[in-house]
Amino acid sequence: MxxxxxxxxxxxxxxxxxxxxxxxxxxxxxxxxxxxxxxxxxxxxxTPSTNVSPTDLLSRHADTPTDMVGPSDILDISIYEAGVTLFASSGIASQASQMSTPGVQVQKLPPTRVDDMGDITIPYVGSLHVAGLTTSGVETVIRKSLTRLSQNPQVIVTLSQTITNSIIIGGEVSRPGRLVLQTNKESLSDVIALAGGYRGSSKDLMARIMRGASSADVRINDIIEDPALDIRIHPGDRLMLVDDPxxxxxxxxxxxxxxxxxxxxxxxxxxxxxxxxxxxxxxxxxxxxxxxxxxxxxxxxxxxxxxxxxxxxxxxxxxxxxxxxxxxxxxxxxxxxxxxxSKLVQLISQLFSPILTVTSAVSVIQNSNN
Structure with missing residues (x-):
């Protein structure tokens, strides 16, 4: 007892x-x-926990065109002039820029970077604010600024390097880095595929989407089972694939x-x-x-x-x-x-087992001597 x-x-x-x-x-x-x-x-x-849509956690983002211009973008600007031209008379235009049409010349400006304030600088015009405009909008602004300086100028602007319309993707992807959104309709699974796909097992991976000051987490396997979680990615988003089993x-x-x-x-x-x-x-x-x-x-x-x-x-x-x-x-x-x-019995058995073993061995030795 x-x-x-x-x-x-x-x-x-x-x-x-x-x-x-x-x-x-x-x-x-x-x-x-x-x-x-x-x-x-x-x-x-x-009650099984339901997946909260990442769109409910992320800040709202207005749709933007793919050719919107913003800080750090690099622009290629070509200015066409007819008759007596501003750039030809100033010596800026080169012989290589002469077009086959008589009296029409084109001047391609050096790659122009949009500064942190959203401005660019055009010769003889000065600083122009272009952030938030599309490339066609930038063409209109430059053309109007040259109206009084050149005869019927025409402008073509293209994006050489795009920063505004891109995202940063890192973590467990094959090609981390900056990714340009070509259509602005890419989903989460689209950008992962464009980055070379994920590394590791999908059941262990979590995608963390950061948009401004807000963020949301989505597990890769959950996207397969619930396509509604495959949300649209917007320019400026940061995406990190984390190994989080x-x-x-x-x-x-x-x-x-x-x-x-x-x-x-x-x-x-x-x-x-x-x-x-x-x-x-x-x-x-x-x-x-x-x-x-x-x-x-x-x-x-x-x-x-x-x-x-x-x-x-x-x-x-x-x-x-x-x-x-x-x-x-x-x-x-x-x-x-x-x-x-039963544990007590096992413990007692473990305590007395060595004594019983020794006693048995002594008895065997005594019997063998007799």
Missing amino acids: AGLAGCATLPSSGPTGKQIEQSAAAPKDGSASIQLVQIHAMTDLP RTYSILGASGRVEQVPFRRSSVSLAEAVATAGGTNPNLGDPAAIFLFRYVKNAKGQETPQVYHLNMMQTGSYFLAQKFVMQDKDVLYFGNAAANQP
């Missing part, structure tokens, strides 16, 4: 189911009680204790229990399967919550198939209270 009274001090893989229920209802440290949900029916299962932890009296990565986008509790090797028949209690998780309340605050599943009941196996695991869940197999006396 004295030995049985000391069973509580024997080594254990963790608390029993009753101990977890008691500590959740009345924590010894005086903190608030933790909600414990008994899973008996489908209505007791937690989802995992859950297995603790307690299970067949194995470890951190397990998600093999697919969705893993059920039944699959997680099977991956853990089930309850250890020598230590665990199948009636004490617990899952620990943080959930968000109505105010958006994370609160701890515990779910209890009794695998000794037939219906629990069906419920476990509908219980969806989440990232960073902790699956705990409760320790069986009934195995404590």
Whole structure:
């Protein structure tokens, strides 16, 4: 009886189911009680978390044309003049710029960079503000500025290097760097493909989209299952592909204790229990399967919550198939209270086993001498 009274001090893989229920209802440290949900029916299962559309988290972005001009863009500017020309009389135009049509000359200006204020400088005109205009709009501004200086000038502007209509993509892609959007209708999966595709496993990759001061995360595997998450990418966005595998932890009296990565986008509790090797028949209690998780309340605050599943009941196996695991869940197999006396017997056996072995060896030696 004295030995049985000391069973509580024997080594254990963790608390029993009753101990977890008691500590959740009345924590010894005086903190608030933790909600414990008994899973008996489908209505007791937690609602699977729905993927929030990244567009709800990112700042609104107005549609922009593909040829919009902005700071740091490099422009190629060609000015055509007929008759007595401004640039020819000034010596700027070269012989190579002479066109076959008599009296018409073209002057191609050196590559012109749009400065940080959104301005460019044109000879004999000065500074012109062009940021936010399309290339055709820049042509109109330059042509009007030359009207009083040249006879019927015509201007052609093209984008040599595009910064405004581009994004930065990095992380787990084959070709990180600056990517120019050719249509301004490219989706998330489009730009990943244009960057050479992703590296690694899609189930472990998360795309982080940064737009101004806001950001949103999208898992690559979720895009495959829900095309609505394949949102449109806008100029100026920054995209980072991060290797961020989802995992859950297995603790307690299970067949194995470890951190397990998600093999697919969705893993059920039944699959997680099977991956853990089930309850250890020598230590665990199948009636004490617990899952620990943080959930968000109505105010958006994370609160701890515990779910209890009794695998000794037939219906629990069906419920476990509908219980969806989440990232960073902790699956705990409760320790069986009934195995404590057997532990005491094992401990006593381990203590006296060396003595019995020595006694047996001495007896054999004595018998052999006789």
